[in-house]
């Protein structure tokens with residue numbers, strides 16, 4: 001068992017897009033892993049999380065510390081922080097634009113900016129439909145800056161029967177992107193071999 005200081009640290013940014021079931025699914029997926037998850041939730045993220053899941057961020061499972069989204073003095077604002085990776089889930093078009101433009105309007109944007117400059121993993125779980133030209137250009141800009149665009153799109157070949165099962169397929173994909181090994185993860189290859 002690693003000490004708290006040796007554990008892999010993941011930063012979770014929650015912004016105000018629809019699809020908060022992906023947040024609860026993802027955090028459930030991380031249960032039992034030897035890592036620390038710290039969170040930042042935007043003001044809109046807090047509203048939409050309440051609307052869609054009836055939860056405050058602080059009630060989400062598995063997040064050991066929450067930073068105020070307006071606190072630009074918090075550790076994630078500095079390149080000296082030791083997060084292995086950051087995921088913005090879900091990621092609004094507004095936050096995507098701020099990250100693409102390098103605007104540190106809140107701690108989520110600043111943390112993503114810092115992670116990109118430090119060449120660490122940043123995954124943006126963008127959510128909007130359809131996309132306009134500005135959205136697409138911003139996605140390309142952050143891709144070119146080193147981020148991974150990972151839209152909240154479940155896969156269907158495992159034949160999910162419920163929204164929770166569909167969200168689970170996406171959470172596994174996200175875990176792959178963050179280099180996290182989920183023992184119970186099912187893959188296309190498992191399906192083919194059975």
Ligand SMILES: Cc1cc2nc3c(=O)[nH]c(=O)nc-3n(C[C@H](O)[C@H](O)[C@H](O)COP(=O)(O)O)c2cc1C
Nearest residue numbers: 015016017018042044045048092093094095127128
């Ligand atoms: C119920 C609800 C659902 C929303 N869904 C989306 C969405 O899917 N994608 C998006 O880009 N914005 C969505 N928005 C709008 C954002 O919340 C809004 O643009 C906000 O200013 C984003 O701020 P943030 O990125 O700091 O969270 C939604 C708003 C509400 C109230």
